[in-house]
Amino acid sequence: MVTRGGCHCGAVAFEVDGEPAEVERCNCSICTKKGYLHWIIEAARFRLLRGSDKLAVYTFNTKAAKHYFCSACGVASFYIPRSDPDKVDVNARCLDGIDPQKLHVVELDGRNWEKAIELRRKTAAAAVEPRK
Numbered sequence: 001m002v003t004r005g006g007c008h009c010g011a012v013a014f015e016v017d018g019e020p021a022e023v024e025r026c027n028c029s030i031c032t033k034k035g036y037l038h039w040i041i042e043a044a045r046f047r048l049l050r051g052s053d054k055l056a057v058y059t060f061n062t063k064a065a066k067h068y069f070c071s072a073c074g075v076a077s078f079y080i081p082r083s084d085p086d087k088v089d090v091n092a093r094c095l096d097g098i099d100p101q102k103l104h105v106v107e108l109d110g111r112n113w114e115k116a117i118e119l120r121r122k123t124a125a126a127a128v129e130p131r132k
Contacts, residue, residue, distance in 0.1 A: 001017075001018060001019055002015050003019045003095050004016075004095075004097075005078075005090065005095040007070035007075035007077050007094065008073040008075045009073035011050070011070050012054055012070045013049040014048050014077070014078065015046075016045055017045040020039040020090075020092050021104065022104045022106060023037040023038055023092045023103050023104070023105055024037070024040075024105070024106050024108045025038070025107055026108040026110035027108070027111050028110025028113060029111075030067070034076055036091050037100055037103065038089050038090075038091070038092070038108070039089070040088070040089045041088055041089075043088050045088075046078070046088040051070065054071050054072055055069070055071065056069055062082060064085060065081055075094065077094035078091060108120070
């Protein structure tokens with residue numbers, strides 16, 4: 001399945017292989033203000049269809065995350081996350097045909113980012129570790 005998405009004005013459009021089953025809601029300063037619902041995917045599953053010339057980027061603090069947004073309408077539909085710089089973080093609210101109210105949402109304590117990411121990585125590693 002391919003899911004399409006983009007910004008409000010349509011200048012930026014992308015497609016992703018798959019659809020989200022679960023997303024994260026972060027309480028950090030930027031995610032709270034943007035209302036972002038995070039769906040982090042492998043970069044190979046993401047294809048920018050149009051709008052590379054319309055994308056602007058915002059960075060702050062460590063400058064590791066690249067927060068892309070449409071320079072025409074201001075919508076931030078995806079970014080390169082600090083936690084996973086080899087992946088793409090798609091804003092599930094910007095996906096066509098996906099009702100964000102029906103997604104399973106996991107809370108991420110982004111106000112305590114380092115601890116939250118360490119816990120997420122440990123939890124993910126434990127999930128793939130073979131049982132003895």
